Amino acid sequence: MSDTALESTRRRLTAKQADTVDRLGRAAVEILTRDGFSDLTVRRVAAEAGVGAATAYTYFSSKEHLVAEVFWRKLATASPALHDSDDAAGRVIDVLRHIALLVADEPQFAGAVTSALLGSDPDVEVLRLRIGRDIHDRLVAALGPDRDPDVIESLELLYAGALVRAGMGYGSYSDIADRLEKSARLILG
CATH class of the missing domain: 1.10.10.60 (Homeodomain-like)
Known part of the structure; x- marks a missing residue:
């Protein structure tokens, strides 16, 4: 990076x-x-x-900006997920699990990230775009050259929804990582 x-x-x-x-x-x-x-x-x-x-x-500019920046730095400096699988679904699951578990050991921080990223601060908007682009690029790399843009968008929506769900307390980030795997397998077949 x-x-x-x-x-x-x-x-x-x-x-x-x-x-x-x-x-x-x-x-x-x-x-x-x-x-x-x-x-x-x-x-x-x-x-x-x-x-x-x-x-x-x-x-x-705000506490939301500060929290979003800390998360962005954590994501940007995280080594890419190891792709142990030969199939695209396995690689995507590796990516989604890896990102979800970045904050699993820090539940207060993880919940704050969800709140911060939902804010309207213009500086947070810049970070939301950076974070979204990074996740998009990781998913594209995992899917390989024959990727369907609709599948990528569905996986991005899946991740965003999972982040909000975890931030609302509907499960730990480890639980959400497991649910991401099940949902990604449904999307990818």
Whole structure:
């Protein structure tokens, strides 16, 4: 993944600024784990990270933007799913499971990601598009050259729906990963 792919949605970052953004991201996850999304604020994250609130707001327009950015960075830096299967369905299932399990060990963060990505913040919109493109590209790579665009769109809708379902508490992210497998097999035959 190139450095430009991990640039902040609001500005290009120097090494020092990138470190500040990383500290803010780690602090956000710590607060989410401890106190949940409703108690998360950019000011609180800044204080936890030892950064001025004004500085934090130069990088993140809202708590939704901050959470979406942390998720984007986690997804963008995650190694691709290992494709152990020779068939397209198996490869797609590997991709969907891999993405779903990125946040399985952090249920508070995972729920916050769902809430954040549903927000209307323009900076979140940019990240939603990046995340969607990344997932799309992973699915295309898993399906191979003879892919049907309608199948890809169905798989994207499946993943988005599963993310919302898990974020609403209708199962753990591990359970959702299992359900994604069953649903993907139905779509792919």
